[in-house]
Amino acid sequence: MRKLFDLSLPEENSRRKTIAVVMTVILAGLLTLWGIHGIGEYGIALFLFTPLFIGANPSILYGWRKPITRRDAFLLGLLTLGIFMAGLVLFAIEGLICIAMAAPFALFFMWIGSLIGYAIINKAPNNAPTATLLLVAAIPAMAFVEKDIEPALTSVTTSVTIVADPHTVWENVIAFPRMGEPEEFIFKTGIAYPVEAKIDGMGVGAIRHCNFTTGSFVEPITVWDEPRLLQFDVAEQPATMKELSFWDVDAPHLQDYLVSKKGEFKLTGLPGGNTLLEGTTWYCLRIKPAFYWHLWSKGIIHKIHARVLNHIKTNAEMEAYQIKYTKPHR
Numbered sequence: 001m002r003k004l005f006d007l008s009l010p011e012e013n014s015r016r017k018t019i020a021v022v023m024t025v026i027l028a029g030l031l032t033l034w035g036i037h038g039i040g041e042y043g044i045a046l047f048l049f050t051p052l053f054i055g056a057n058p059s060i061l062y063g064w065r066k067p068i069t070r071r072d073a074f075l076l077g078l079l080t081l082g083i084f085m086a087g088l089v090l091f092a093i094e095g096l097i098c099i100a101m102a103a104p105f106a107l108f109f110m111w112i113g114s115l116i117g118y119a120i121i122n123k124a125p126n127n128a129p130t131a132t133l134l135l136v137a138a139i140p141a142m143a144f145v146e147k148d149i150e151p152a153l154t155s156v157t158t159s160v161t162i163v164a165d166p167h168t169v170w171e172n173v174i175a176f177p178r179m180g181e182p183e184e185f186i187f188k189t190g191i192a193y194p195v196e197a198k199i200d201g202m203g204v205g206a207i208r209h210c211n212f213t214t215g216s217f218v219e220p221i222t223v224w225d226e227p228r229l230l231q232f233d234v235a236e237q238p239a240t241m242k243e244l245s246f247w248d249v250d251a252p253h254l255q256d257y258l259v260s261k262k263g264e265f266k267l268t269g270l271p272g273g274n275t276l277l278e279g280t281t282w283y284c285l286r287i288k289p290a291f292y293w294h295l296w297s298k299g300i301i302h303k304i305h306a307r308v309l310n311h312i313k314t315n316a317e318m319e320a321y322q323i324k325y326t327k328p329h330r
Contacts, residue, residue, distance in 0.1 A: 005064050005129055013066075020061035021080045027136060028054050028084050033093070035143045042253050043288035045143035051106040053135045054080050055113020056120070060128045063121035070118050077114040081106060094251055095243025097189050105292050151284040153261060156298050158305035159278040162313045164320035166267045169275045170227035172312045172319070173265045174208065175199045179311050184303055190242040191300060194308055210308075214238040217260065231264040257286040258297055277312065279305045 010016050028050055035046050055077035062068060062076055085103070088094040120131045162169050178196040187193040192214040200207045201221075208219040215238025223231035240258050243249040260283045268276040281301055287293045 009064055016062055020058040024054060024057040024080050025084050029087055031139045039143045039147055041143040041147050042257055043146040045139050047102060047105055048109050049139045049142050051109035052113035054084055055110035056117030056135055057132055059114055059117030060121050060132055064128055068121060073114040073118040077110045081110045092249050095245040095249045101296055151286050153282055153284055155280055155282045156301040157278055157280040158302050159276060160309040160313050162275045162277055162316050164275060164316040165273045166227040166269050166275045168320050169267055169277055169316045172316045173230055176311055176315060186303055192241050208232055212238055214242060227267055229266055233262045234260040259284045277309055279309055
């Protein structure tokens with residue numbers, strides 16, 4: 001392995017830097033494709049181990065029998081990560097929004113990787129080839145381990161107070177007319193958002209359709225407690241977003257990695273004839289590390305809830321106002 005390093009890494013600095021970066025990008029790209037499409041896993045292997053490898057490997061290759069500074073190691077890792085991410089977009093593996101979401105996490109672990117690479121090449125240079133092999137092997141090994149870990153069920157609840165009685169609010173919960181264009185920036189990036197809701201039938205067994213920009217959530221009603229509680233399962237759901245890209249990106253995570261399981265609307269009567277409306281979604285997230293991606297998923301779901309609840313609020317309050325001021329007076 002050491003002879004291979006000596007033969008494949010030229011002495012001239014710029015050529016060696018190019019080879020170090022290109023070899024790392026190619027290896028990281030192949031491992032990413034294997035992980036996503038072969039193993040079917042978006043997890044620690046992709047979002048932690050791959051940036052570690054991208055940060056460490058260029059420093060190990062470039063610094064083999066050559067001096068390298070900590071700053072050089074970081075800049076090499078940063079260049080490699082930038083080219084790697086650009087390649088994901090260029091070859092329609094990922095879109096710009098998902099790259100932007102992953103970037104803070106990837107940058108941090110790339111930096112950690114550059115420190116690891118710098119330490120290896122300066123404190124244990126004879127172990128550099130072994131370290132490269134271990135870094136490469138760790139990525140698919142972790143992906144295989146993660147594949148069998150079942151995601152936990154998580155809930156997100158958002159609430160709004162409505163100046164209307166529960167019966168009026170209920171009528172706007174079970175179905176509501178088409179909404180206007182969103183003002184929130186996040187919905188202008190390609191994230192799917194709700195546009196209207198329709199219902200077929202009444203009571204338990206009715207089918208509610210909450211239509212999003214990417215398709216329809218099909219929601220069989222499981223609890224119909226008018227006007228207090230509406231609960232439903234999610235039988236079908238559309239893609240979570242339309243990726244921003246130069247190409248038509250159909251990444252696997254758009255379909256089966258954030259899975260809504262069920263939802264509910266809870267209506268609580270308040271003094272003065274007002275209503276507290278709470279919307280809850282239960283979902284599973286198959287993307288890891290969960291603590292990082294829940295920051296994004298919970299924030300997005302809150303935004304989706306808020307869009308729906310505020311639309312219901314506007315319609316219900318308008319109806320309540322019309323009833324109050326158009327009722328015939330004796």
